[in-house]
Amino acid sequence: MAAQSPQPEVARVDHLIVGAGFAGLCAAIKLQEDGERDFLVVEKGSDVGGTWRDNTYPGAACDVPSQLYSYSFAPNPEWSSSYSPPPEIQAYIRGVAERSGTLDRFVFDTTFDGGDWDDVEARWRVQVTGPAGTRTVLARTLTLGAGALSEPRLPAIEGIETFQGHLFHSSRWDHSVDLTGKRVAVVGTGASAIQIVPEMQRVAGHLDVYQRTAPWIIPRNDRVYGGLERRLLRRVPALGRLYRTGIYWAHEGYVPAFTIEPKMAAPARAAALANIRKGISDPALRAQVTPHFEIGCKRILRSNTYYPALAADNTELVTDRIAKVTGDAVVTVDGVERPVDVLVVATGFWTTELPIAEHVRDAAGRTLADVWQRDGMAAYKGTTVPGFPNLFMLTGPNTGQGHTSMVFIIEAQVAYLRDAIRTMRERGWAAVEPRQGAFQRWNANLQRRMKRTVWTRGGCDSWYLDEHGRNTTLWPKSTVTFRRDLARFDADAYDVRRTDPTPTREDLPA
Template sequence: MAPSVAIIGAGFGGLCMAIQLERAGIRSYTVFEKADDLGGTWRDNSYPGAGCDIPSHLYSYSFEKYASWTRRYPEQPEILGYLEHCADKYDVRRKIRLRTEVRRAVFDGSKWQLTVTPAAGSSTSRAPQSGTAEGREPGVTGGPEFSDGGAQPTTGDTEVFDVVVMGVGQLNRPRLPDISGMSEFEGVSFHSSRWNHDHDLTGRRVAVIGNGSSAAQLIPRIAEQVEHLHVFQRTPNWVIPKADATFGPLAKLAFHFVPGLQRAYREWIYRYAEGTLYPALAQGWSTGLLKKRALQHLHDQVPDPALRAKLTPDYPPGCKRVVIDSTFYPALTRPNVDVVTDKIVRITPKGIETTEGLREVDTIVYATGFRSTEFLAPMEVRGRGGRSLEEQWQGGAEAYLGISVPNFPNMFLLYGPNTNLGHNSIIFMIECQVNHIMSCLPYLSAAGPIEVRPEVMAAWRRQLDAAMERMVWGGGCQSWYKTAEGRVTNNWPGPTTLYRRLTTKPPLPAYRPAGSG
């Protein structure tokens, strides 16, 4: 008898899990999605210019190649369309329960008890509006997306499953900066992942706080329409050019009809990223090459020496995620754009006050990233014997292969701790994880609930720690890869070829019947 499976989240990870269950003939699964549509981060992030810095033919499922990509680097509408195509083709949409949030997951000794409630607010791209006042537009300074993850109501319907697959990802909870006065701002403010499409930026005086990948994509799009744009930069990023291009009719026909062309093109992209970009992150042979390329790109696109100095990082390339973009620097050189490196003191009703004075604006965009190290929050998760996952992860989230956690039987994670990449496609990693989970399922009926062995987890931790020592992420920079204490909990420190080998090993030696140790 097939196990009943709860999949939490309908982004790339949750959909991949559902599709593989469907393909295996296992239909005793339910996908819970708190938003009002599927897509995950590609539903949420609809800001101008939102897109991916991994080529489209690699940023897709290996089992569902897609000849209809219109450009080398896909933008948000096309990626979301691809996910909708996959959900329809594999007939998993009927198994998705939208606007349904899992507040609590408790293992009762044999099964998982999920507390399920109607979602308080959908995680769509339109920001919630509050704080209206006569004579001005509403300020967007709060709402469900910006809650601090504190106590959540746990009343609701209880549903029981044999297996829980957490597909909520790492980049789903917006992070706002801790700046005094934010709630006092009289204009309109919102996070980049909750873009307010009702607010026209034409002729506005706008501030963007942050300069990472999201900011680098949206700034060129809005700089052309605003009256003036203030870009608040705390730390500059390394930027390399994006070799984007459209696929013309002949290329699309070739991808569709020439046998093996898509596979060969995908493999070439994968091997290039693995052979050239990964060594730079591991401080290997291509480190100097990456730095030289980034500095040349900066020199070519920013003629002003003073601005170039502001935009030159003082840490090694790859310590923070490298921005891949060819339009960001030109936007920063526009006469209506200022790069502000003064420290922000407070936000006032009229704008942003720095150590050098007040900059009056009517719109603030927070391109400040996500609460990436708070895996699974704010969901309450309790494993064997009532053990709290939050307490077990107090020193930082960790999981065997980024998938399984001791004391939490029959619970698996997709895009879990230490599985993010800085050089290749996360979809590759997700497929490896789903394949590992699928290989675990046949053992459940014979052994009952299974959990990863503590000694296996301890060995995994030692291996990760040793591998991290050679990576560039530890070098002198703050990033979303790390906890406040400096522990890297997000990134995978090895080549993806190694991860694939590890996740294809027979799973049973690493697991034991729940509570048998």
């Protein structure tokens, strides 16, 4: 008789959280505050931080001011400047985690292999793999905090797999490669690319920048916080709150231009055009970098150094489409072959087809990706999905922001998650899932609002849109409205299952 393979270790927890970036850490801290201490956080990386742990490319920076890009419950008076560099953001996240007293329930270097809803147990049966091997975790709730900007998307370019030089994605930077004097090509002109290009221009022998669509770029009005200012921020906490409030409302002022009338963004458009004139003197190059769509249709970027880098003698902006990549060159559709030693692809992430959705299955074995395949990503309040009980998504469908801090959105969703768990405890419910009608009404209204936005009628093709042309990534209203809509867990929009089989009013059909 053949020997049987040993069964994987099984752990039981009340709550399993996937991801230890801003979202997962926030969920862990707030659950602990509520007395929900039986949780586990699994993280594929070796530390907290998520995006700010992984993105270490030269020139990396946040385009949201630090006072706003931080937890409201953990202000930091030590930011060095209004736009702090990634190492400071990572140190901030690490410091918050250490002070929270939750790290003893974080498991690092551990992948989320898949989760199946067990209808009998009314729990998620999750497989995770870490240094000790693969094990099973049974959890009452499953919270996905992996983020939309975590899985790099490589371009589908003919022959790219044959390239013999150094090739890497911006979020997986290879610091072992010495770029000094090399022929470097950067593919893409999005948020990461405009930060990378100036750094490459300084060290490369020659730099090619491949642009499909010119972005709108406004000046980066960064400033250093002096010693006196930081002392005041330490000693007068109200000053930090005032900074945060002012920055929040200044950014919220973009919302009408994005969601009601694009012409209201005229000041930002004027600033962007002035930025081009200041950075580039050549009329032909100016024309190449001037966008032909409404400002805001794609994310508005911030840089003072990108345009001067494009205008440098060792840089060429290439606007012809790439036809193929050979062993040592990039070939465009006009037949021009440009030799290259290092190929940097700054081509974004899987934002409209979240890879993690392929690993979450309902009781019938359908993945979340299967459910979304026909109509695209969708969730109730960006957080829950019919057919997937006790599943909560942080930064889920239509929660993204084109103007402000995602930390604000994360805190709103975590508040909703907390109230859901609190309600389940109080009412003795084993499982909750949004009703199909509530889900459909929410998303139908959301997509109706989306038709009015600059992202839909602004004349661009962006990563906000899926293959169906639907914007499944952004929130089409103010963040004030989002927080209000998620301020409480609306149990009447959910089907529930009680632990106690005795029927109550909540169990009766609506």
